[in-house]
Amino acid sequence: MxxxxxxxxxxxxxxxxxxxxxxxxxxxxxxxxxxxxxxxxxxxxxxxxxxxxxxxxxxxxxxxxxxxxQATRVNPDELPGTDDDRVTLTEIASRTGRLRETVSRMPSAYRNSADPFPAADPLGTYSWGEVKAWLGRRSSRTGPRGTVQPPAPAAEPTTQPVLDKVTTAMIERLTGKGTQAVKTLVRKPEIAALSTKVGRLRVWPADTLLPLLWQLGYLPASGPLGSEQRAVLVELGYLPTAGKPTAEQRAVLREFGYDEQGSVEHRAWLRGPHRTATELAKYYGVSLSAISKRIARAQEAGQPVPSPIDTEDGKRYDPKVFDAFWNPPAAE
Structure with missing residues (x-):
């Protein structure tokens, strides 16, 4: 080969x-x-x-x-954080500068390896020290930097793992607040009263904490969620990995205090003028390349994609058509 x-x-x-x-x-x-x-x-x-x-x-x-x-190999000594940190796959991707999709495949791709990816705890978090050491070992075995591709991933389970606990790291991602701000937030009596400890880790029941975060205004009541907010809700099982929520998921989210279609601003956006890819990326909380890659994948799969119109300012998309493409209805 x-x-x-x-x-x-x-x-x-x-x-x-x-x-x-x-x-x-x-x-x-x-x-x-x-x-x-x-x-x-x-x-x-x-x-x-x-x-x-x-x-x-x-x-x-x-x-x-x-x-x-040839600078693509990870140098563990340059990675942020301390060895005692507990991190999710999304946080590992962020700290290493790798795609989340790539990192999410690592546990299954290397499950049968002589040096498997570090094991997660019951909450789905990993020891950052173990992950850094594993990445360092992988780097030292891959020869010249930038020349070796990871092995083909093993088949992943079709069901999305569902967590029922929220960690402080997940609260940071949900609220967009830094570590110190979240430490202050979780000291609020109504939030502190919900917490328990698993080892050294403080956790909260998802079905109780999330409604409270919405009630306190830390999560949007309507309109599109941020990319990190959506990722956490996917990990917790309240959103699908792709497409729109099922009727059951929508009902639960409404009970929590969230209705995506309930926003006047969102409806106005859908009725608004054609938008550039940059404007779409900003609105959906993703990178410009994520928009391009999503369209490219759909084209390769023979799926319909929104057709832009050419203007003096470049290509623009109908926001309503693009929203239907970006958030297709889930099969129920």
């Missing part, structure tokens, strides 16, 4: 001579956060001159930098 192309070779084959961060991420398979981190490294090519809406770099210069540095 031919060796996988290096990052530089992938960039050499890119169709454009001028690449944005999203273009580099799509071409190399790295996450956008990793590309932005690499762009701060010494010797990274300077931005191209001109009136660009986003940072753009010369393809040949970026390929040359990648060829010289």
């Amino acid at each position: 031919a060796p996988a192309p290096t990052l530089a070779e992938r960039l050499d084959a890119a169709p454009s001579d001028s690449l944005s961060v999203a273009d580099i991420a799509t071409t190399t398979g790295l996450s956008e956060s990793t590309v932005r981190r690499l762009a701060k490294e010494p010797g990274w090519p300077t931005e191209e001159p001109g009136d660009h809406r986003e940072q753009r770099y010369p393809r040949e210069a970026v390929a040359g930098w990648m060829r010289d540095n």
Whole structure:
């Protein structure tokens, strides 16, 4: 089998001579956060001159930098956090700059390996120290940086694991608040009274804490959820991994205090003017590349995708049509 192309070779084959961060991420398979981190490294090519809406770099210069540095391997010593941290797969992805989809496959992909991915606790969290050590061992075995692809993932369970406990890390993701702010929040008597301890970890029952967070105004009562809020609710089983909630899930969320279609602002958005991909990404709380990749995957699968119109400002999409594409109805 031919060796996988290096990052530089992938960039050499890119169709454009001028690449944005999203273009580099799509071409190399790295996450956008990793590309932005690499762009701060010494010797990274300077931005191209001109009136660009986003940072753009010369393809040949970026390929040359990648060829010289081959900087895709994880260095555990450079990763944030302490070894005692308990982290979710989403947090591991954020700390390592990898795609969440890639990290979420690791436990099953390496389950039968001689060096399996570290085991999760009953709450679905992992020891950050064990994860860092495992990543370091994987890096030391992969040869030249940027040349080796991970093994094909094993088949994953079709059912989404459901958690019934919320950790402080999950509260941070739900509320968008930092660690210190969440420490203050969970000291509120009505929240503190709900907590229990599992080992050294303080947790809250999801079906009791979530309604309280909505009641206190820490979660939106309507309209689209942020990407991290949605990810946590998926992990807890209150939202599907794809598509819109089932009737049962919608009923539970309404009891909690959330109704996505109840927002006047959201309905106004759907009736509003055509939007650029950048505006759509901001509204749905995702990156621009996530929009592009979602459309590309649908096209590859032969599924209908929203058709943009060409304007002087570029391509624009009908927000109502795009919303139906982005949040398709779930089979009930």
